[in-house]
Amino acid sequence: MPRLGVNIDHVATVRQARGVIYPDPVTAAGIVELAGADGIVCHLREDRRHIQDRDLRILREIIQTRLNLEMAATEEMVRIALATKPDIVTLVPEKREELTTEGGLDVIKFFPSLKKAIQRLHKGGIPVSLFVDPKKEQIKASEETGAETIEIHTGHYCNAETLSREDEELKRILDAVAEASHRNLQIAAGHGLNYVNVRRIAEIKEIEELNIGHSIIGRAVLVGMDQAVREMIALIR
Ligand code: PXP
Numbered sequence: 001m002p003r004l005g006v007n008i009d010h011v012a013t014v015r016q017a018r019g020v021i022y023p024d025p026v027t028a029a030g031i032v033e034l035a036g037a038d039g040i041v042c043h044l045r046e047d048r049r050h051i052q053d054r055d056l057r058i059l060r061e062i063i064q065t066r067l068n069l070e071m072a073a074t075e076e077m078v079r080i081a082l083a084t085k086p087d088i089v090t091l092v093p094e095k096r097e098e099l100t101t102e103g104g105l106d107v108i109k110f111f112p113s114l115k116k117a118i119q120r121l122h123k124g125g126i127p128v129s130l131f132v133d134p135k136k137e138q139i140k141a142s143e144e145t146g147a148e149t150i151e152i153h154t155g156h157y158c159n160a161e162t163l164s165r166e167d168e169e170l171k172r173i174l175d176a177v178a179e180a181s182h183r184n185l186q187i188a189a190g191h192g193l194n195y196v197n198v199r200r201i202a203e204i205k206e207i208e209e210l211n212i213g214h215s216i217i218g219r220a221v222l223v224g225m226d227q228a229v230r231e232m233i234a235l236i237r
Contacts, residue, residue, distance in 0.1 A: 007213025134176030158192030
């Protein structure tokens with residue numbers, strides 16, 4: 001069964017919508033851990049639209065499982081990561097105007113800068129995952145950067161409007177998983193996963209971790225965080 005990392009960004013989104021101090025993503029992280037999740041994920045964005053620097057600092061202090069920091073490979077973020085020491089950094093592409101991360105990193109295009117950022121993070125003792133589309137050439141390039149892990153972008157699978165499109169996207173993911181396994185990369189997956197579409201991804205035995213945010217936080221608004229996390233764990237099982 002894959003581990004579950006819960007992305008708590010959107011607890012902070014609700015808080016930032018009003019510029020108040022609630023709901024607190026740090027409190028949410030504690031409840032997520034008590035409900036049985038294996039890790040907490042947060043994305044410190046350049047525009048600080050949800051998670052703030054203070055959240056990250058306190059999360060680092062209180063998290064008892066694993067803290068996965070998603071970030072762009074910028075100078076500012078590498079410095080913050082080296083000072084904070086998350087358990088793993090996931091490098092993601094970032095555009096200011098996007099609603100959410102829209103696709104995987106172009107590891108081939110940005111190879112030199114990614115490799116440099118990864119080397120600096122490794123020097124600081126931080127393992128690195130690269131968020132990539134399910135494409136063989138991106139996975140090959142990911143291995144060449146020295147990253148230990150890839151996180152396969154499941155967004156196209158999740159957005160498929162017909163079952164046959166979903167099958168095609170799943171096939172891409174399966175091919176990417178085979179390529180990454182062959183290269184001895186650790187494999188995570190995420191983006192857009194919800195209580196309906198998670199099953200087919202959770203069945204892929206080489207995928208060691210699923211990182212899920214929006215659907216869990218959305219359900220938590222209605223049923224509570226503890227139940228929302230437990231229901232997702234039960235589905236993954
Ligand atoms: N994995 C990565 C790399 C992401 O950027 C995100 C979104 O922040 C997620 C997983 C979680 O996506 P979602 O909120 O759609 O579950």
